[in-house]
Amino acid sequence: MGKIELEGFFLINSLILGLFVLLCLYRVVFGPTLFNRLIGANVIGTKTLIILALMGFIYRRIEMFIDISLVYALLNFIVTLAAAKYLQRKGVL
């Protein structure tokens, strides 16, 4: 019964997280070096994971959104590892 009342709270919470994503996007766009951009992308990935799970509760389709969220967590990790491994030998700044 209480599942309906909290939807507004989840909506506001995901909007706040979206604001934080915008703030992190500042660092991704204007970040001084490539590595700052890379951690910016990693942080945005973690926040998107939470926003996706909250979306699932807002639309009441959590069984679908939680799978997307799980795949997003795995992809975020793999992208971070691959980019870090690629940049390790290049010496790009």
Place this chain on the structure above:
Amino acid sequence: MGFSGTFIILYIFWIILSGRFDYFHLSLGIISCAIVAYASHDLLFKETKAKNVHTQFIRFVKYLPWLIYQIILAGIYVTYLALHPRMSMLIDPHIIRFKTKLKKDPSLFTFGNSITLTPGTITVLIEEGYFYVHTIDKKVAEGLLTGQMEDKVAHVFMEDHGED
């Protein structure tokens, strides 16, 4: 050990992720988990000499609450630093390099991740028995160098009967 362990872990994941318990999906899971476990059985369990695995697991579970407490402390410490108006006066970052007594891969992994999750320190590089750790000020570096956490990890993975 390698094949069956990988198969069991993969099958538990299959059941949690699929969420269906009819014969069709369970047998499909058995087939695909067997193929994947056959292809990658040497990746997950490398050179496990199955000795005292139960004791190590119980000690690891006992180690987890302390780690979670440390993570919460770390979050509060970074929050304090990030919201402090004169933050650049407070911090004094350095990379320190010290020798570790740990040898096995799981204990090195656990110690590295624990350093990353405790207040003010992150692991940069682990190389030939040396840890490169970035510390955010002098005090946390002193705290790390007392070797308390290293002793805890060595106790978990039963490496504390060694030379020192």
Place this chain on the structure above:
Amino acid sequence: MYIVSILFILAGTFFFFSGTIGFLRFPDFYTRMHATGKCDTLGALFSLTGMALYNGFSLISLKILLIAVLVFLTSPTGTHAILRGAFDSGVKPWTKDGKSVIDTQVRRK
């Protein structure tokens, strides 16, 4: 029970907030890693635990806790991978006295 889950999600959002502020304010790459590696892990853990409590005991909650464990394991590893890449390609840390790497050893009492 809903109050507890609301508190958990609010705590997670607060840690995300401090991670973002730290990410924008800290002076160099390595100190920014401190903010993101810790606060974001903690924020994700708190938020996911809150959502699992809100959902109640079911397979979905098990999946949410699985994501939490995954974040808990992979986030320090990803942090370490980025740091190692940066250190190997020669990014110098911001210090006050100019020395980048200090040699030291463990002193036991």
